[in-house]
Amino acid sequence: MKRRTLLAAGLAGGATLGLPALVRAQAIEKPKVTIAVGGKNLLYYLPLTVAESLGYFKDEGLEAQVVDFAGGSQALRAVVGGSADVVSGAFEHTVNMQAKGQRMRAFVLQGRAPQIVLAVNKRTMPNFKSLADLKGRKIGVTAPGSSTNIMANFVLAKAGLKPTDVSFIGVGATNAAIAAIRQGQIDALSHLDPVITILERAGDIQIVTDTRIVAEADRVFGGPMPAACLYAPQTFVDRHPHTVQALTNAIVRADKWIQRAGPGEIIKVVPEGFLLGDRAVYIDAFLKSKGALSPDGMIPEQGPATALRALASVDESLKDAQLDLAAVYTNEFVKKANAKYPKG
Incomplete structure (x- = not known):
């Protein structure tokens, strides 16, 4: 009887000791x-x-x-x-x-x-007609090598332009990007909202490619x-x-x-x-x-x-x-x- 009691207590103790391990896991x-x-x-x-x-x-x-x-x-x-x-x-x-x-x-x-938009600066490119016009121009991106840079490269490649055909300028993600357009420091911008909507509503930019629209993004990239x-x-x-x-x-x-x-x-x-x-x-x-x-x-x-x-x-x-x-x-x-x- 005593042996059975000790055995039960031992099993109970073992179960109790096992709980923290389970919690930790x-x-x-x-x-x-x-x-x-x-x-x-x-x-x-x-x-x-x-x-x-x-x-x-x-x-x-x-x-x-x-x-x-x-x-x-x-x-x-x-x-x-x-x-x-x-x-x-x-x-x-x-x-x-x-x-x-x-x-x-x-x-x-x-x-x-x-959700990245490629747009041209109406101030510096008032006669923009096609992506080919961006050759030799300055394009603003959040940071070199970022997704905004990659997307711009991809869209330009479809127009036959290489990354080396343009100059990419890091303009950050907020007010500096807006200022870069309005001060004519860049000729185009690959960026996101709310920056794009601010510039669009003010009439500062002309949108060329808009991947905020899922269908357009799928078309541009050939899939999701x-x-x-x-x-x-x-x-x-x-x-x-x-x-x-x-x-x-x-x-x-x-x-x-x-x-x-x-x-x-x-x-x-x-x-x-x-x-x-x-x-x-x-x-x-x-x-x-x-x-x-x-x-x-x-x-x-x-x-x-x-x-x-x-x-x-x-x-x-x-x-x-x-x-x-x-x-x-x-x-x-x-x-x-x-x-x-x-x-x-």
């Missing part, structure tokens, strides 16, 4: 996570801002520090250099980095179309071109799966909230500084870009191939590159997030 491995982004104020990254402002990261047990840079290429460098854990940036960087021997994996989508996403080194994803799941949950909730939200709700969530002094313009920009934002975080299966075609059109070394495109993204975390938050 399911716990977030890195509750403090740093997210690098290039131009946080842009509507391109609206889901990131919503997730932060509405406390979705905190709800998942995360203390997320968002560090803003002038462009996506600089945000990527922060993660490669080890000063940030995750990038909120353009999907095509995952393809480009694999070609360079560095494995990056996208795990949740914020934008299903690039994933845009903003969260991506990280494969090693980070492997070592911190619960952290990645928590990040994914927060972004999926934000994606779904945005699709339900009206302009008035968006204005309340976005920091005042993001409005660039004009709420009406920001609302207009949001309505133009809303359709290009992801409704559920899912990355399209054809996306990596589309991104590779775009990159290869401006980088000869990628045309014959043997890449594992299935390794640049995963929807496994998104599927779980949608199951957990079917309505956001």
